[in-house]
């Protein structure tokens with residue numbers, strides 16, 4: 001009845017705040033401040049209604065759990081309450097990225113067909129292209145975007161040593177230049193232990209502060225979360241007014 005469509009739907013959002021065209025909650029802190037309730041220490045930004053019948057049906061259809069489907073619909077609804085939409089192509093892309101990023105941060109990852117092993121293997125392959133005549137320390141990296149795409153990189157050294165680019169940075173730059181902004185996992189391969197250097201941690205932090213970091217050398221594989229590799233990190237949110 002609300003949308004004047006004669007069929008049931010999976011999720012409906014009823015926002016209490018309207019944002020200017022193209023803007024989301026993060027662009028309008030004053031709007032949120034107006035509805036901020038000190039008692040509950042939160043802001044009422046609207047209601048979301050989710051049809052559990054659809055949750056179960058769609059979970060089966062997409063071949064994932066009802067939890068994942070419910071989480072997705074909830075995040076989708078919250079994004080609408082925060083001013084995201086999916087009518088135009090560009091805004092749909094932005095909304096999808098935010099949804100994936102939230103789901104990823106909440107530990108509800110999309111079931112991309114990309115296994116850790118595949119990513120590790122691609123990092124090992126990328127390492128073969130390393131240009132490292134000075135250090136003789138080849139490194140390869142493969143980063144997975146939340147859209148399920150993989151970008152690889154290798155270290156590229158320079159006769160002016162300081163201009164060397166690390167494998168992780170090359171992978172991130174390739175991905176971001178193709179329009180990616182959110183990542184869930186990066187695999188790094190070297191001939192010895194090679195946790196990402198400080199500069200690479202900072203560069204990863206810009207786009208994926210809680211990315212899973214896999215490192216491999218010989219037959220070893222180790223994993224850490226960037227949050228643990230870069231505690232008290234400085235990132236985009238520190239510059240937001």
Ligand code: THU
Pocket residue numbers: 132135137138139154155156157164165166167168194195196197200
């Ligand atoms: N290197 C990387 O590619 N990633 C890192 O995180 C650490 C260092 C490369 C840069 C240089 O070509 C070589 O390893 C030795 O420092």
